[in-house]
Amino acid sequence: MKILVCISNVPDTTSKITFSADNRSFNQTGIQYIINPYDEIALARALDLAEGGKGTVTVISVGEASIDPTIRKALAAGADDAVRIDAAPKDARFVAKQIAHYAKDQGYDLILTGRESIDYNGAQVAAILGELLALPSISIAKKIDLTDNTLTVEREIEGGKEVLSLPTPAVIGTAEGVAIAKIPNMRGIMSARTKPLTVLAAEEISSLSEIIAYETPAPRGKVTLVDPGNVSQLVDLLHTQAKVI
Amino acid sequence: MSLLVYVENTDGKFKKSAFEVVSYAKAIAALTNNTVTALSIGHVAAEELTKLQKYGAEKIISADSNQLSNFINRAYAHIIADVAKQQGAQVIILSNSFSGKGLAPRVATKLDAALADGAISLPEIQGxxxxxxxxxxxxxxxxxxxxxxxxxxxxxxPNAFEVQENEVSAQLETYESQIPAADLGVLIKEVVRATDKVSLPEAEIVVSAGRGLKGPENWGMIEELADVLGAATACSKPVSDADWRPHSEHVGQTGIVVSPNLYIAIGISGAIQHLAGVSSSKTIVVINKDPEAPFFKVADYGIVGDAFEIVPQLxxxxKAYKGQ
Structure with a gap:
């Protein structure tokens, strides 16, 4: 069984997000980069499914050489090999088209992505890959099991879950619950240095959309503190001032 | 030209998001001098379909067959793209719900369209x-x-655009077409839905609690507070990581991002990852015994006090307020 896991290089979750003076680009100074947390979950599940010689796990990412340390972290966690498509990722469509171009002749049984990246939050790559590769896709999976060639997947829905059954090959976007991210051990970190990381040239793809500016949320006014001995005043304020109840 | 809106239903009843997307499309139609066509997939009775008129849908197309009784994103995307072509729609609008996230990228790819994922504003239009x-x-x-x-x-x-009434009279049409077999290759084995609970992403009021509650056995008062308010319940990441509450309740950067009218945070300190998930809430109330909790800095109202004393009083x- 061949599994492909798509990973994205994103700012650490504790990062304070700021922008350039013209608000056109993200300020990268002092930012630590990590594997997108949802992609780490995807990778952990892939490694579990492939464990004991049942399959191989390849990670793929679209980015310039600066993301190699993030890819090495995925190799340290246990992936067998890695592919980097050498281009600055413009948007989800660009990334998905690059990955689809690579994956179309490779015979992967399962392609996993995180449900969304925590920087641009598109939640698009799994579904676009499904469309481009003519495969079924599930965008927000909470659980993935595989028996022979049949996947059983729990999908998040409003107020509940759906249990789906589908054949491989398929593309699935993973959410919390699928697995717990694996922390690389020393042996993994050492072996990651020599695992294959193939760099491929990117396809030319024209963009259909562009982020033209960023804004940071307006700060809220000062908090109004209510005396803990007079809780009903909070109810009054929510009714008469905030008008939310 | 018309704007095409895909409207979601649950067991034949439209979701709140259905009325939101029709209202939103109607507002865009007014800006661009267009009409709104709504597309419903799955079994929805005519009486329910005509509710969409109230929000400005001038044409309502229903795609209803046994094959479509459950959501299969590939088949639904096929229908939406097909109807968009038939109707000459150049703008397709849907909700960024859990299902919408699996649908919109497929529809956009089929139509070679530009996709705005998770819009929270009306468009500024320049040609x-x-x-x-x-x-x-x-x-x-x-x-x-x-x-x-x-x-x-x-x-x-969800919750980014308020439902607006704009009554028109609509014509009802049905969509009949063969769905390619490959698009139906997913079998729905089971649907589990808590019918008595308010859905978190769509909730107008959210009651959320954190580690300050000390253990899962103390959630009774949180559920009671949510009940009184008609609210959804939520939690912080440490709480779902500890399995005190399901992951589906985890609000924050790596969980669900919510934008309710009212977010009540109880015993949550306010780590940056949690605040990211709630920052677009209209009003934030924080109850925490630590006056230095970072959450107070982004709150509109706060009570410094012990949750176990404050929540029952609240x-x-x-109840007294609701009883009036």
Missing amino acids: DNWTLTKSAFSAKAFAKLSLQAPIKVISLN ITAL
């Missing part, structure tokens, strides 16, 4: 170039996204 606001960096920022293709797909965040005060 073929539409600019919309969406949240980025897990709600730590906003991005202005410019769509530059003739065909556009917009997925609208329930009593709210």
Whole structure:
């Protein structure tokens, strides 16, 4: 069984997000980069499914050489090999088209992505890959099991879950619950240095959309503190001032 | 030209998001001198379908067959793209719900359309170039996204656009067409839905609690408070990580991002990852015994006190208010 896991290089979750003076680009100074947390979950599940010689796990990412340390972290966690498509990722469509171009002749049984990246939050790559590769896709999976060639997947829905059954090959976007991210051990970190990381040239793809500016949320006014001995005043304020109840 | 809106239902009843997307489409139609066509997939009775008129749908198309009784994103995307072509729709609007996230990218790819994922504003329109606001960096920022293709797909965040009445009279049509077999290759084995609970992403009021509650056995008062308010319950990441509550309740940067009218945080200190998930709430109330909790810095109202004393009092005060 061949599994492909798509990973994205994103700012650490504790990062304070700021922008350039013209608000056109993200300020990268002092930012630590990590594997997108949802992609780490995807990778952990892939490694579990492939464990004991049942399959191989390849990670793929679209980015310039600066993301190699993030890819090495995925190799340290246990992936067998890695592919980097050498281009600055413009948007989800660009990334998905690059990955689809690579994956179309490779015979992967399962392609996993995180449900969304925590920087641009598109939640698009799994579904676009499904469309481009003519495969079924599930965008927000909470659980993935595989028996022979049949996947059983729990999908998040409003107020509940759906249990789906589908054949491989398929593309699935993973959410919390699928697995717990694996922390690389020393042996993994050492072996990651020599695992294959193939760099491929990117396809030319024209963009259909562009982020033209960023804004940071307006700060809220000062908090109004209510005396803990007079809780009903909070109810009054929510009714008469905030008008939310 | 018309705008095509895909409206979601649960067991034959339209979701709140259905009325939101029709209201939103009607507002865009007014800006661009267009009409609104709504597309419903699955079994929805005529009486329910005609409710969409109230929000401005001038044409309502129903795609109803046994094969479509459950959501299969590939089959639904096929129908939406097919109807968009038939109707000559250049703008397709749907909700950025859990299902919408699996649908919008497929529809956009089929139509070679530009996609605004999770829009929270009406578009600024300059010819073929539409600019919309969406949240980025897990709600730590906003991005202005410019769509530059003739065909556009917009997925609208739940609670981002208020339902607006705009009564018109609509014609009802049915969509009949063969769905390619490959698009139906997913079998739905089971649907589990808590019918008595308010859905978190769509909730107007959210009651959320954190580690300050000390253990899962203490959630009774949180559920009671949510009940009194007609609210959804939520929690912080440490709480779902400890299995005190399900992951589906985890609000934050790596969980669900919510934008309710009222967010009540109880015993949650307010780590940056949690704040990212709630920053677009209209009003935030924080109850925490630590006056230095970072959450107070982004709150509108706060009570410094012990949750185990404050919450029961709040329930009593709210019951008195509701009883008036």
